[in-house]
Amino acid sequence: MQISVTINGKTYAHDVEPRISLAQYLRETLNLTGTHIGCDTSGCGSCTVHVDGASAKACTLLAVQVDGCEIKTIEGMANGSEMHPIQEAFKENHGLQCGFCTPGMVMTAADILKNNPNPSEEEIRHGLEGNFCRCTGYHNIVKSIQHAAEKMNA
Amino acid sequence: MIPAKFEYIKASSVSEAIGLLEKHGDDAKILSGGHSLIPAMKLRLSRPEVLIDINGISGMNSITEDGNEILIGANCTHADIVNSDLINSELNILASTAKHIGDIQVRNRGTIGGSLAHADPAADYPAVVLACDAKIEVEGKSGKRTIPATEFFLGIFTTALAEDEIITAIRFPKVANGNYQKFFQSASRFAVVGVACVKDGNSVKVGVTGVAGTPYRATAVEDAYSGSSDAASHAVDGLEDELMSDHFADEEYRAHLAKVMVKKALEA
Numbered sequence: 001m002q003i004s005v006t007i008n009g010k011t012y013a014h015d016v017e018p019r020i021s022l023a024q025y026l027r028e029t030l031n032l033t034g035t036h037i038g039c040d041t042s043g044c045g046s047c048t049v050h051v052d053g054a055s056a057k058a059c060t061l062l063a064v065q066v067d068g069c070e071i072k073t074i075e076g077m078a079n080g081s082e083m084h085p086i087q088e089a090f091k092e093n094h095g096l097q098c099g100f101c102t103p104g105m106v107m108t109a110a111d112i113l114k115n116n117p118n119p120s121e122e123e124i125r126h127g128l129e130g131n132f133c134r135c136t137g138y139h140n141i142v143k144s145i146q147h148a149a150e151k152m153n154a
Numbered sequence: 155m156i157p158a159k160f161e162y163i164k165a166s167s168v169s170e171a172i173g174l175l176e177k178h179g180d181d182a183k184i185l186s187g188g189h190s191l192i193p194a195m196k197l198r199l200s201r202p203e204v205l206i207d208i209n210g211i212s213g214m215n216s217i218t219e220d221g222n223e224i225l226i227g228a229n230c231t232h233a234d235i236v237n238s239d240l241i242n243s244e245l246n247i248l249a250s251t252a253k254h255i256g257d258i259q260v261r262n263r264g265t266i267g268g269s270l271a272h273a274d275p276a277a278d279y280p281a282v283v284l285a286c287d288a289k290i291e292v293e294g295k296s297g298k299r300t301i302p303a304t305e306f307f308l309g310i311f312t313t314a315l316a317e318d319e320i321i322t323a324i325r326f327p328k329v330a331n332g333n334y335q336k337f338f339q340s341a342s343r344f345a346v347v348g349v350a351c352v353k354d355g356n357s358v359k360v361g362v363t364g365v366a367g368t369p370y371r372a373t374a375v376e377d378a379y380s381g382s383s384d385a386a387s388h389a390v391d392g393l394e395d396e397l398m399s400d401h402f403a404d405e406e407y408r409a410h411l412a413k414v415m416v417k418k419a420l421e422a
Contacts (some may be wrong), residue, residue: 018162041193054262130257
């Protein structure tokens with residue numbers, strides 16, 4: 001089925017099989033491998049991207065469902081070589097260990113901060129319920145998002 | 155994981171979706187938020203040959219006031235419900251329930267109509283539609299009908315929807331005094347037990363999810379409420395043979411938890 005999708009500002013047109021997920025389409029057709037596939041059943045959040053500005057799990061969306069949508073992936077966060085403040089904060093605060101969950105964490109963090117620029121620690125933890133870090137590095141992930149919020153509000 | 159092959163059709167109207175359901179029968183599934191269906195298809199627990207996407211149907215994602223009632227389009231996401239000023243002020247029990255469904259990403263895609271039609275025995279909304287006496291508005295080849303919430307849930311993943319029917323909207327009365335108490339399954343964030351309670355003067359309506367295969371109105375609690383300080387002890391009366399059991403909560407624990415959560419809801 002023919003789809004047209006705008007990803008990180010660039011529009012792509014492809015013929016995709018209906019059973020291919022958005023996550024697979026990003027990774028395998030477009031080589032945008034920053035979007036990770038963990039559980040593949042909408043539990044772990046490592047595939048989180050933004051669809052028309054709202055975070056979504058790309059493993060549980062079919063590519064055909066996002067025909068005509070605007071998608072932002074982790075590759076669209078930095079401005080050239082300049083990291084996004086959330087990425088910078090993860091780097092500064094040791095917000096990643098193995099790094100597998102990080103793209104999803106950053107994309108969810110961006111959604112949390114968009115709707116609530118000054119979240120409490122509790123609100124951040126509630127907001128991260130759909131993202132698993134199996135290194136269990138949650139403490140520094142929360143700290144990173146708090147620091148990102150400070151930077152983005154400055 | 156990749157689902158079995160299927161044909162994907164984007165329906166542009168309710169009548170088109172119904173026509174497709176009629177044509178494909180058992181081989182077709184409606185795709186709403188997809189957050190239960192797509193994982194089930196990946197795990198090959200579900201193998202529809204035709205997927206009918208109803209997300210593009212206009213008029214199914216609005217939240218409107220209709221006198222003393224609030225009409226919620228079936229395609230409204232949990233996030234739409236959480237963020238609706240109207241629901242927060244006139245039907246707060248629903249907004250506060252939706253806030254704890256899944257996670258941010260799931261709430262951005264999952265829909266109220268999809269959740270009710272799926273009828274997961276551990277879903278949150280069933281308790282709330284039961285306690286609120288909401289009505290499920292459906293449409294099929296023989297026209298529109300309204301199903302009271304109390305007649306909608308028939309069993310695990312089973313509802314009163316006919317094969318050619320889809321949910322178009324859910325009609326709630328405004329509710330001033332209601333609350334939902336949820337005991338979270340710590341990994342999935344589904345309810346191990348969820349209790350919705352709507353109070354009106356000396357009377358109370360109590361909806362329970364997660365306890366029996368079918369969500370239910372705890373009528374024994376409701377009957378005992380005005381005269382007894384111990385109404386919550388009746389939370390599972392008559393359901394002793396229908397209690398669910400899994401490795402998170404066996405029957406005895408679930409029955410106990412139901413009483414505790416009903417008590418919390420009655421006292422909230």
